[in-house]
Amino acid sequence: MSPLLAEVTQLVVNGAMSGAILAVPAIGLTAIYAVLRFPNFALASHATIGAFAGYIANAKLGLPILPSVIVAFLAAGAVGVVSDEVVLKQFRPAGFITTAIASIALTIALENIVRFGFGNELRGYALPIERDWRFGPIRVGPQQLQNLAIAAFTMAALFCFLTFSRTGKAMRAVADNPMLASIKGINADMIGRLVNFVGMGLAGLGGMLIGLDTTIDPLTGFRSILSVFAAAVVGGLGSIPGAVIGALTVGIGEELCLLFLSPDYRSAVGFVAILLVLTLRPRGILGQRAY
């Protein structure tokens, strides 16, 4: 393999892995947008809450990674339902902008509650760090492959849920046409709660996946929210497959830019991607159909 080809392959592999992890919370963001029609920035703190719930399960209670990931999903989902019911629901009649701003306020409040409980220091999961596997010039981390598998499995499960289950179909119906769905007797409130549970649960799971690869602190979610938002917008806010494609685009794009740019411009690439995609395709790569 020529050195350049090897480098490009390595960058694509790195990008696909970070993109896949980004995709999980991006799906959460886009699913909530599809049903409730506002970008819920409180996703950031829910990612943090999931990461800390998983940390308690793994490092404090001694559970292995897989059950801890489920704890992260359930805890963030539960907090998501409560915080929406208590805080954000009140703002929805006031419109899209007000609710989005309220969600930013909510995320800062929740993040500080985590800080109050756990302090500011960095924490790591009880997890050995393994050396990378090498395939010729390409190296891949076992932990990252595991994260990729968890992310892929979660996405597959979500697709099955939306395609085959009655509740999943009801969710898509509300996302497509709330008026028609309500005439058909679908309880939009119940679907709203469900989408919050699933969406924030995915955020929590994503937060834990990020933490598995790094360390966690109260800012874990906040640090990645802009990339998550970029992924969802690039794919088409409201489209679930779009979130996956958007996340992979942002992830791989950020890595490939290193061929030409100094690494300190990496974050800019995600946002240049938003500008480009929205200029060429204002509704994102896959448009805004939920599914």
Next chain:
Amino acid sequence: MTNDRIRLTRRSFVKGAGALAVASMAPGLVHAQGAPLQLGVLTPLTGAGGFDGPRMLKAMQAVIDEVNAAGGLLGRKVELVVEDDQTNPESAVRAARKLIDVTKVPAIMGTWASAVTTAVAPVCWESRTFLTTVSGADSITKLPHQGYLIRTQPNNYLQAAKHAEFIAALGVKRCFMMSIQAPFSQPTQERATEVLKQKGSEMVGTLIYDKDKTTYRSEVDQALKTNPDLIYLNGYAPDVTILLRDLYRAGYTGTRFSQSYAVTGKVLESLPPEVTEGVITVQPSADVSSPAYELARKRLGIAEPDSYETQATDWASLVSLSIAKAKAATGVAIHDNVRKICQGGGTKVYSAVDGLKLLAQGKEINYEGASGPCDFTDIGDIVDCKFRYNKVSGGKFALVKVA
């Protein structure tokens, strides 16, 4: 009626005049008995600096107590007038104004945060009040302070040079530097590159990375391509933690070097020991081998006074000695004399009290401090200082050396 009024007025006039006469004599009277010589302390007792401020205050007070026990300055007792800067530039400026305009102190000692020092410095130099600080930002000594400011903390330029000297002395031939995007990154890289070259080593590459990334695999690949013996990780704890993990995963076996604020005890707890094994950390250090340090230890009753406590010790000593040398307690006098008592060919002294004795005999002195030699450049930066190097072994820090 009219008479009464005149009489009353006359009486009150006489009374008033008497009172005025007494009042105008009063300062003279008190002065003769030795009105205290007041020095300003402006340090963070609350806020982000709330951990260091009170300890610095204690260290200054300890020196002043010793000076007072030995007879004070210019025949007067010395008193510290303490204000809390709250680690907040606005509160700090208000407090500095009070110290300067109301208390009329010749010197203010103890500002900690760079933002606070940057705000307080103009107030000081405009009123010719001397300021001593621990703030590290390079920009501070470049302010047009006309010599009314000294800092005992090494700036980035000095730190980069010292780190590069240490790295070259390890026998490293190929060094790579990964820095977070921050104001200090580029100047540090440039200075370290320069010094490595002078010392026969080489900076084979540098990169500046974006903060807030969840992985730095590709950055690590870029660094490893240059085949370095040592990688200098110049960032903060969250990103350096990720870099250490990614370097371990990539199978890097060379040395990793970082600032002690980026690889803290907490970072060691959050990472498996095999990932941090052999990491070298550096931090500015007190001059632990100096007699002045030994004296500070006894004075404070602390086993190991840290860099901040020793710097505070040195401010109180430098200001006291400058006043004694000038035989005047004004900001201008301290400004004109501070370099006469801390650098040059005079007899080396390690405490304010010893220095005062020699000055009283008309001798020249050279104060060597607990934080370092206390020699200053024209713009008020220290010329040299010690650094503490630790190496991580089994998830714990072990001292390599202080040099």
